Amino acid sequence: xxxxxxxxxxxxxxxxxxxxxxxxxxxxxxxxxxxxxxxxxxxxxxxxxxxxxxxxxxxxxxxxxxxxxxxxxxxxxxxxxxxxxxxxxxxxxxxxxxxxxxxxxxxxxxxxxxxxxxxxxxxxxxxxxxxxxxxxxxxxx
Amino acid sequence: xxxxxxxxxxxxxxxxxxxxxxxxxxxxxxxxxxxxxxxxxxxxxxxxxxxxxxxxxxxxxxxxxxxxxxxxxxxxxxxxxxxxxxxxxxxxxxxxxxxxxxxxxxxxxxxxxxxxxxxxxxxxxxxxxxxxxxxxxxxxx
DNA sequence: CTAAACTTGACCATTTTAGTCAGGTATATA
DNA sequence: TATATACCTGACTAAAATGGTCAAGTTTAG
Numbered sequence: 339x340x341x342x343x344x345x346x347x348x349x350x351x352x353x354x355x356x357x358x359x360x361x362x363x364x365x366x367x368x369x370x371x372x373x374x375x376x377x378x379x380x381x382x383x384x385x386x387x388x389x390x391x392x393x394x395x396x397x398x399x400x401x402x403x404x405x406x407x408x409x410x411x412x413x414x415x416x417x418x419x420x421x422x423x424x425x426x427x428x429x430x431x432x433x434x435x436x437x438x439x440x441x442x443x444x445x446x447x448x449x450x451x452x453x454x455x456x457x458x459x460x461x462x463x464x465x466x467x468x469x470x471x472x473x474x475x476x477x478x479x
Numbered sequence: 480x481x482x483x484x485x486x487x488x489x490x491x492x493x494x495x496x497x498x499x500x501x502x503x504x505x506x507x508x509x510x511x512x513x514x515x516x517x518x519x520x521x522x523x524x525x526x527x528x529x530x531x532x533x534x535x536x537x538x539x540x541x542x543x544x545x546x547x548x549x550x551x552x553x554x555x556x557x558x559x560x561x562x563x564x565x566x567x568x569x570x571x572x573x574x575x576x577x578x579x580x581x582x583x584x585x586x587x588x589x590x591x592x593x594x595x596x597x598x599x600x601x602x603x604x605x606x607x608x609x610x611x612x613x614x615x616x617x618x619x620x
Numbered sequence: 621c622t623a624a625a626c627t628t629g630a631c632c633a634t635t636t637t638a639g640t641c642a643g644g645t646a647t648a649t650a
Numbered sequence: 651t652a653t654a655t656a657c658c659t660g661a662c663t664a665a666a667a668t669g670g671t672c673a674a675g676t677t678t679a680g
Contacts, residue, residue, distance in 0.1 A: 344638075379638070395657060399646095399653090399654065401646085447490050450555075529626095540680070541680090542625050
């Protein structure tokens with residue numbers, strides 16, 4: 339299972355973006371300042387978000403990024419997928435090469451991890467950027 | 480968030496143990512053979528499981544490990560806690576030192592990770608070793 | 621007394637993480 | 651058209667985590 343700061347930063351940056359992109363494109367510089375994430379690292383993250391059509395970029399002076407979809411249609415699962423955070427609990431998923439542990443059968447806990455994966459993904463599929471925006475109105479910086 | 484092979488191995492080993500410890504203590508050697516986990520690594524894991532009173536050890540020839548509790552009372556959350564798998568999604572939990580990112584306030588996604596943590600832990604608190612035993616009767620190796 | 625099995629702690633190669641750095645290209649605006 | 655702003659790309663890297671191994675014990679059944 340992977341769920342690290344790259345995924346967390348991506349979510350933070352997108353929430354930030356969603357707040358301000360109505361007016362102008364938001365530059366990474368601004369996000370960096372507001373969220374305390376280095377510009378260089380943000381560039382890596384936004385490159386992936388763009389490839390996955392979650393954001394659009396506008397180049398040049400006064401450029402920046404804007405959301406490419408309605409915040410309601412950007413689910414957390416899309417974001418994590420974009421930045422390669424895999425909610426993946428076992429290696430033994432690739433059924434192709436025998437079972438787990440090099441044995442012919444599934445490992446005895448296989449079903450458990452399947453269940454867990456579904457459990458977590460359900461959470462992420464339900465949650466959208468919109469939800470996060472509402473959730474943070476009152477605690478806004 | 481951490482959920483790696485150490486936690487997975489711990490669960491596998493305990494399921495294995497639960498199956499066979501009615502008759503005799505189960506040696507790490509046997510678990511190693513059946514589950515394909517190195518003895519040396521199992522020793523690390525069982526040392527922790529013992530400290531957390533999940534298993535008992537019996538030394539000497541014919542020795543081994545037995546469960547220290549009813550399988551129904553060993554929840555997954557206990558196992559993961561024992562082997563230091565932290566279902567912990569953010570660093571920014573320690574409220575002591577200001578907020579997240581060195582800022583005075585909580586980071587804007589803070590609530591989200593709290594929710595996720597609860598979501599996952601609920602899963603682990605419900606699931607016991609007993610559940611896994613039943614679950615695998617049919618797919619038993 | 622000796623072999624089986626637990627016990628402890630140090631050690632280590634590899635991979636992943638969380639970035640940095642350098643050198644671009646595009647474009648709004650003065 | 652000059653230039654500053656901002657995106658774009660890929661290489662690089664220090665530090666931490668992972669997934670173990672190795673060595674040198676101690677304990678106890680038979």
